[in-house]
Amino acid sequence: MLERIAGPLVPVAFVIALGFVAGKRGKLNYSDSRLISRLVLNWIFPALLLAGMAGTPRSQLLDFRFLVATFVGMMGMYAVAFAIGWYRYRELKAAALKGFVNGYPDGAFMGIPILQAMFGPGSLYSVLVLNLVASLVMIPLTTMLLEIASGKGSGAKAFLASIAGAVRKPLLWAPAIGILLSLFAIKLPPVLADSLNLLGKATPGVSLLCLGLIMSSVRLNMSGEVWMNLGLKLLVHPALMIAAIVALSLKGAYAQQMILLCALPSATIPAMFANEAGTYRSEAATSILASTVVSVVTFSLAIYLIDGGLAAA
Secondary structure, three states: OHHHHHHHHHHHHHHHHHHHHHHHOOOOOHHHHHHHHHHHHHHHHHHHHHHHHHOOOHHHHOOHHHHHHHHHHHHHHHHHHHHHHHHHHOOHHHHHHHHHHHHOEOHHHHHHHHHHHHHOHHHHHHHHHHHHHHHHHHHHHHHHHHHHHHOOOOHHHHHHHHHHHHHOOHHHHHHHHHHHHHHOOOOOOHHHHHHHHHHHOOHHHHHHHHHHHHHHOOOOOOOHHHHHHHHHHHHHHHHHHHHHHHHOOOOOHHHHHHHHHHOOOEOOHHHHHHHHHOOOHHHHHHHHHHHHHHHHHHHHHHHHHHHOOOOOO
């Protein structure tokens, strides 16, 4: 059991620490992290998803119960955190950003290397489904709420514009191509598949190095709000996903993977939104950093419970 838990986490922690040290020692800086983020999100991660989805059996893509469970688990957490944020602040921007921080797990940077170590390349499908819900629902919704709070035009227009912008990004159209190829049973030419895999295999290591670099630029400022976010993200979120999976009678590897994804710390994108909005900046950044550190313990617990058969209950 110790090997099962430590095996995926120790290499992840090592690479994150490497990026953190590089940032603290000035070998790389925050501008470098933004460049690396664009490289990951616009080039190597889309290549990995396209190749992975093209090789996914069609039967897996048509499991709509899994899609519904993912939507309920993620947006349910967003709604709970938003409601708490509204009760605490009575301010739309802060409430929306609190929902975003707690509802969006770091599937891209941490989820891929951990799940691949535990379940193999087929786990990419779970990351894709999570990314679709975040990109087509959560991010546009947050954009709309922030636009409404700022009084800048129509919130509905902001929502539609955000969806249109998301669809144009490689992070969505690349896996969409892979899904179409899988649905129509079209195989990628071996040379093209090998080329995409060669590029995509850089995703886990580069992503984790970038995450450590981003963390090195965040100043830790613990507060009651941050502690609440830690409880919501690392404990309540996976519990909500378990409830959704049990309610829909889902079992097997994909159900386990989505529970583990929701047990991951918060993604870094909400901190960028908070910085742009000029609200909830310290709380968002500190919550992301703290949840990444604390998740070493809570994620180990999640792996232990998964192995104990909780997900199949």
